[in-house]
Every structure is written in structure tokens, then in C-alpha cells.
Amino acid sequence: MVRYGFRAVISCVFMCAFLWAAAARAGNVILMIGDGMGLQHILCSQDDDSFLYRGLPLSGFVSTNNALGNVTDSAAAATAYACGVKTRNGYLGMLPDKTPCSTIAEDMAESGGQVGLYTTDKAKGATPAGFYAHVEDRKDDAGIQSHLDAAQKTMTIRGSLKDLAPEMPKILSELKPPFFAMIEGSDIDKKSHAQKMPEMQAAMKDFDRAVRQAYKFARQTPDTTLIVLADHETGGIDEDCRFTTAQHTGVEVPLFAAGAQAARFIGPLDNTEIHAKMRQILFDKGR
Numbered sequence: 257m258v259r260y261g262f263r264a265v266i267s268c269v270f271m272c273a274f275l276w277a278a279a280a281r282a283g284n285v286i287l288m289i290g291d292g293m294g295l296q297h298i299l300c301s302q303d304d305d306s307f308l309y310r311g312l313p314l315s316g317f318v319s320t321n322n323a324l325g326n327v328t329d330s331a332a333a334a335t336a337y338a339c340g341v342k343t344r345n346g347y348l349g350m351l352p353d354k355t356p357c358s359t360i361a362e363d364m365a366e367s368g369g370q371v372g373l374y375t376t377d378k379a380k381g382a383t384p385a386g387f388y389a390h391v392e393d394r395k396d397d398a399g400i401q402s403h404l405d406a407a408q409k410t411m412t413i414r415g416s417l418k419d420l421a422p423e424m425p426k427i428l429s430e431l432k433p434p435f436f437a438m439i440e441g442s443d444i445d446k447k448s449h450a451q452k453m454p455e456m457q458a459a460m461k462d463f464d465r466a467v468r469q470a471y472k473f474a475r476q477t478p479d480t481t482l483i484v485l486a487d488h489e490t491g492g493i494d495e496d497c498r499f500t501t502a503q504h505t506g507v508e509v510p511l512f513a514a515g516a517q518a519a520r521f522i523g524p525l526d527n528t529e530i531h532a533k534m535r536q537i538l539f540d541k542g543r
């Protein structure tokens with residue numbers, strides 16, 4: 257009996273240490289989406305203060321096409337990051353056959369983690385809505401509103417931020433582990449549709465400054481991974497920093513990563529793979 261008791265104690269010591277270590281490895285994710293941000297957006301906005309590309313090296317590229325293999329919109333792209341599935345343009349949190357898919361934000365909130373969705377767009381914009389809504393039309397304002405009302409019971413959702421960089425100290429102070437945060441700079445896309453280079457560059461500068469703050473936070477917060485990418489490219493900016501279209505394009509978008517699990521995000525990757533890797537960080541405690 258004594259011998260078995262001793263063995264039980266020893267196994268418990270090992271097992272408890274294992275479980276503690278596994279639990280301690282649960283991670284936090286900050287996903288920053290520069291809406292419409294291709295590599296040329298970054299290169300054409302570089303100055304001495306720029307952080308992306310200079311301070312935070314490129315980790316790879318992400319393919320973004322939708323379920324039909326066509327150029328994506330922000331709804332299908334957000335769904336790919338949120339649910340890990342490709343869908344049709346216009347669909348939010350929904351498979352091509354209109355089955356709702358549970359999002360990484362919903363699963364995180366359900367497991368007791370903290371969720372924050374922040375954007376310079378409206379809270380009902382396609383990118384944030386992809387993480388909490390389940391509708392087949394991104395213009396279904398009433399449908400998205402009802403999902404937003406429900407989601408706000410378990411998530412912090414703030415849209416219509418004027419700029420990201422000045423808001424970052426408050427946003428980052430709200431993140432308490434374990435957390436998942438999605439932070440979107442939407443003006444990069446809007447100014448690219450309008451083909452306004454100086455205004456796009458100003459939007460990039462704000463996003464770049466926000467990334468720098470998130471990077472510092474991620475390095476100081478244990479088990480935190482920062483991922484910076486885009487949902488698609490907008491404007492087809494060429495090597496001479498000129499817009500070649502007012503639409504989205506299918507070119508692969510740049511990917512940057514820093515912090516605890518950054519090595520997972522060395523690309524090339526598909527947008528659905530980004531979801532799978534974020535899910536591993538947030539939920540696979542025994543990895």
C-alpha cells in the first residue's frame with residue numbers, strides 16, 4: 257500500500273506539473289488586419305519612422321481567394337480568418353451552403369477568454385462582422401445588428417474609431433489574458449478604392465504606428481502572438497506606386513508575425529491556415 261501510495265504521489269507530481277505546464281501554454285492572439293493592404297501599400301508608404309517591413313520583418317504571404325477561386329471581398333476574407341473556411345463574397349460567418357460557422361471569437365468568448373474587436377470602420381462593417389455575425393448578405397443591416405447585440409454581451413466591440421494609433425493604449429490596456437483581439441485599419445481599403453495615394457499613405461501611417469504599439473505589448477505580455485496581415489489587396493498598386501484599378505485584386509498579401517508563436521506564421525500560407533494556427537495557439541493547451 258505504502259509503495260502504491262508513493263507511486264501515486266510521484267505520478268501526481270509529474271501529471272500535475274504536466275497539466276500546469278500545458279495550461280500555462282494557453283496563448284493570446286492579436287490579429288491586426290490592414291484592410292486592402294498589399295506589399296506595395298507598405299513599400300509606397302515607407303519613411304524613416306516606418307515600422308512594418310523595417311522594424312517588423314516580412315514573415316510570408318497569404319493567398320486570399322474566395323470559395324469560387326475568385327477575388328475575395330472583405331466578408332468572405334473575414335470569414336476565412338474567423339471560421340477557417342472559404343465562402344462566397346458577401347457571406348459573413350457562413351459556409352457556401354449557408355450553414356453558419358462558429359468563429360474563433362465566439363469560441364474564445366464561450367471558453368471564458370476575453371474577446372475584443374476594434375475597427376476604424378463601423379462595428380457592422382464586413383471585417384469585424386465576420387467574427388460575430390452569420391448572414392448571407394453583408395448588407396443585411398438588421399440581421400447583422402441582431403448578431404451584434406448578442407455578441408456585445410460577451411465581447412468588446414468598438415467600431416468607428418477615428419484612428420487606430422491614438423486608441424491603442426486604451427485598447428491594449430483592456431486585453432487581459434487569455435484574449436483574442438482583432439484590430440482593423442479600414443481606411444487603407446477605402447482610400448485605395450478612391451485611388452487617393454496621399455490619403456492611403458496617411459491611413460498606412462496610422463496603421464503602422466498602431467502595429468508598433470501592439471508589437472511592444474506582445475513582447476511584454478507572456479504567451480502573446482501578434483499577427484499582421486490583410487484580407488486582400490485593393491488598388492493593384494504597381495512598382496511606381498500608382499493605382500492600376502479601383503477594385504480588389506487577387507495578389508497575395510504580406511504577413512508579419514511577432515511574439516510567442518511567431519514561427520508558426522512563416523509563409524506562404526492560405527488565409528484558412530491562418531485561422532487554424534490561431535486556433536492552435538488559443539485552444540491547444542497541450543501543444
Ligand SMILES: [Zn+2]
Pocket residue numbers: 292330445446449490504
Ligand atoms: Zn474594399
